[in-house]
Amino acid sequence: MVRVENLYKSFDGKTVLNNITAEFSQGQTNLIIGKSGSGKTVLLKSIVGLHEVDSGRIFYGERDFTGMSSRERKLLRREIGMVFQGGALFDSLTVAENVRFPLDMFTTQTATEKQKRIDFCLDRVNIARDVQRLSPAEISGGMQKRVAIARAIVLNPPYLFCDEPNSGLDPETAKVIDTLIYGITTEFNITTIVNTHDMNSVMEIGDKILFISEGQVEWTGNKTEILYAGNRKLQEFVFANHQYRQLRDDKRSGI
Amino acid sequence: MTFLAHTGRYFALLGKVFSRPERLRMYTAKLFTEIESLGVNSVGLVMILSSFIGAIITLQLSYNLVNPLIPRYLVGLANRDTLILEFSCTIMAMIMTGKIGSNIASELGTMRVTEQIDSLEIMGVNSACYLIMPKITAVIFVFPFLYILSVFCGLVGGLIVGPAMGAISAADYLGGIRYLFVPRFVYLSAFKSLFFGFLVSSVPAYFGYYVEGGAFEVGAASTRAVINTNILVLVLDLILTQILF
Ligand SMILES: Nc1ncnc2c1ncn2[C@@H]1O[C@H](COP(=O)(O)OP(=O)(O)OP(=O)(O)O)[C@@H](O)[C@H]1O
Ligand SMILES: [Mg+2]
Numbered sequence: 001m002v003r004v005e006n007l008y009k010s011f012d013g014k015t016v017l018n019n020i021t022a023e024f025s026q027g028q029t030n031l032i033i034g035k036s037g038s039g040k041t042v043l044l045k046s047i048v049g050l051h052e053v054d055s056g057r058i059f060y061g062e063r064d065f066t067g068m069s070s071r072e073r074k075l076l077r078r079e080i081g082m083v084f085q086g087g088a089l090f091d092s093l094t095v096a097e098n099v100r101f102p103l104d105m106f107t108t109q110t111a112t113e114k115q116k117r118i119d120f121c122l123d124r125v126n127i128a129r130d131v132q133r134l135s136p137a138e139i140s141g142g143m144q145k146r147v148a149i150a151r152a153i154v155l156n157p158p159y160l161f162c163d164e165p166n167s168g169l170d171p172e173t174a175k176v177i178d179t180l181i182y183g184i185t186t187e188f189n190i191t192t193i194v195n196t197h198d199m200n201s202v203m204e205i206g207d208k209i210l211f212i213s214e215g216q217v218e219w220t221g222n223k224t225e226i227l228y229a230g231n232r233k234l235q236e237f238v239f240a241n242h243q244y245r246q247l248r249d250d251k252r253s254g255i
Numbered sequence: 256m257t258f259l260a261h262t263g264r265y266f267a268l269l270g271k272v273f274s275r276p277e278r279l280r281m282y283t284a285k286l287f288t289e290i291e292s293l294g295v296n297s298v299g300l301v302m303i304l305s306s307f308i309g310a311i312i313t314l315q316l317s318y319n320l321v322n323p324l325i326p327r328y329l330v331g332l333a334n335r336d337t338l339i340l341e342f343s344c345t346i347m348a349m350i351m352t353g354k355i356g357s358n359i360a361s362e363l364g365t366m367r368v369t370e371q372i373d374s375l376e377i378m379g380v381n382s383a384c385y386l387i388m389p390k391i392t393a394v395i396f397v398f399p400f401l402y403i404l405s406v407f408c409g410l411v412g413g414l415i416v417g418p419a420m421g422a423i424s425a426a427d428y429l430g431g432i433r434y435l436f437v438p439r440f441v442y443l444s445a446f447k448s449l450f451f452g453f454l455v456s457s458v459p460a461y462f463g464y465y466v467e468g469g470a471f472e473v474g475a476a477s478t479r480a481v482i483n484t485n486i487l488v489l490v491l492d493l494i495l496t497q498i499l500f
Binding site (some may be wrong): 048050074075076077078080082084085086088089090091101102104105107184 | 278369378379381
C-alpha cells in the first residue's frame with residue numbers, strides 16, 4: 001500500500017500538484033488518469049522521490065518516505081520497479097544486459113539462474129529470444145517499453161510504477177501489456193500504480209482510478225463507476241471517445 | 256547559477272561520487288571499459304598530435320635560431336623541455352578535454368535527459384558513484400601514461416623530421432635532448448597530469464550530470480564543460496607550477 005497526503009509541488013511558482021491525497025492499494029492496479037500535462041508524471045516521480053515535494057507526506061505501508069534519509073530511500077527503492085514514460089533503457093547495454101543489470105547489482109545468483117530469470121521476464125512481455133542481443137537503439141519503441149517492463153519486474157518488486165506503459169503501442173500489444181501488469185499485480189500481490197490516458201486500459205485494468213486535472217484530484221472510483229460519474233471534467237475525458245458513451249447508454253438500457 | 260553555487264554543487268557531487276559502491280565487481284568491470292574507451296582510444300590522437308608538434312617545434316627552432324653563438328644542440332633541448340614541461344602535460348590535457356571531456360559531458364547529459372540516470376536511482380543505485388567514479392579513476396590512471404607517450408612521440412617526431420628536412424643533424428638533436436636533462440621535471444609533470452586527469456573527467460561529468468532539458472541542453476552543457484575545464488586546467492597549472500617547480 002502506498003499513501004500520499006496533501007502533496008504540493010510547484011516549479012518556478014507554477015503549481016503542478018495541488019493538495020493531492022490518495023491511497024494506492026496492494027494487489028490492485030491503481031490508475032492515475034488525466035489529460036496530458038495534468039501532472040501524472042510529476043505525481044509518480046514525486047512518490048518515488050525523483051521530485052522533492054514542497055510539502056505533504058508519502059507512506060510506503062507504514063514507512064514515512066518523506067522523512068527518510070537518502071540512504072534509507074536508496075534501500076527502499078530496491079523494492080520499487082519503475083517503467084519510465086520513455087523506457088529509459090541503458091543504451092550502452094544490450095536488451096538482455098539491461099534486464100540482467102538489477103540482478104547483477106543486487107543478487108548473488110549464478111549466470112544460469114540469471115539467464116533463466118531474464119528469459120522468463122522477456123518471455124512474459126513477448127520479446128523473442130533473438131532480440132536479447134540487440135541494443136535498445138535497434139528495437140522499436142514498443143519493444144523498448146516492453147523490455148523496460150521486464151527490467152522493472154526482474155527482481156519481483158513489491159511496488160511497481162509504470163508511466164504510460166502502453167502509449168505508442170498498437171492496441172493488441174497494449175492489451176498484452178495491460179494484461180501482464182494486471183496479472184503480476186494480482187499474482188504477486190504487489191502495489192501497482194499506472195499512469196495512463198488510454199481509456200482502453202482504464203476499462204481493462206482499472207481496479208482503482210484516480211482522476212487528476214490541473215494537479216488536483218477530481219474523482220476516485222473504479223472502472224464500472226467511471227462511466228456513470230457525475231464529474232464534468234471526468235465525463236469530458238471519458239467520453240472524448242464516443243465508444244464509451246455508447247457503452248454507458250447500452251448498459252443503462254440493459255443491452 | 257553563480258560561480259559559488261556551481262562550486263558547492265560540484266563538491267557535493269564529488270561527495271556522492273566517492274562513496275561506497277553497492278557492488279564492487281560491477282564497478283571494476285566498468286573501470287576497465289572506461290580505461291579502454293577513454294584512455295586506450297586516445298592513444299592514437301596523442302601519438303599523432305605529439306609527433307607533429309615535436310617535429311614542428313624542431314623545425315621552427317632550427318630555422319629561426321640562426322645566431323652562430325647559439326649551439327645547434329639547443330634545438331633538441333628546447334623541444335625536449337617544451338614537451339616535458341608544458342606541451343605533453345598541460346596542452347595535452349586541454350586537447351584531451353576536447354575529446355574525453357566532451358564525451359563524458361554529452362554521455363552523462365544524454366543519460367540524464369533520457370531518464371537513464373533516474374532509472375539507476377530508482378533501482379537503488381548511487382548513479383553518481385556508478386557512472387562517474389570509474390570515469391574519474393580511469394582518466395587519472397591513464398593520464399601519466401599518455402604524458403610519457405606524448406613526450407616520447409614528440410621527441411621521435413623531431414628526430415625523424417629535423418634531420419630529414421636537413422634542418423638539424425641527428426647527432427646535434429640527440430645530443431641536445433640529453434643535455435642538462437633533469438629527470439625530476441618528468442616526475443613532477445607526470446604528477447601534475449594526475450591532477451589534470453581529475454579535472455578533465457570530473458568537471459565535464461558535473462556539467463553532464465546536471466543537464467536539464469533535451470538534446471539542445473546536452474550540446475550546450477558539453478560546450479560549457481570544455482570551456483570551463485580548459486580554464487581550470489590553466490589555473491591549476493599556474494598554481495601547481497608555482498608550488499612544485
Ligand atoms: N522539471 C519540470 N520543470 C518545470 N515544469 C515541469 C517539470 N516537469 C513537469 N513540469 C510541468 O508540470 C506539468 C505536468 O507535467 P506532467 O509531465 O506531470 O504531465 P503528464 O500528466 O504526465 O502529461 P503526459 O500525459 O503528457 O505525460 C506540465 O505543465 C509541465 O510543464
Ligand atoms: Mg507524463
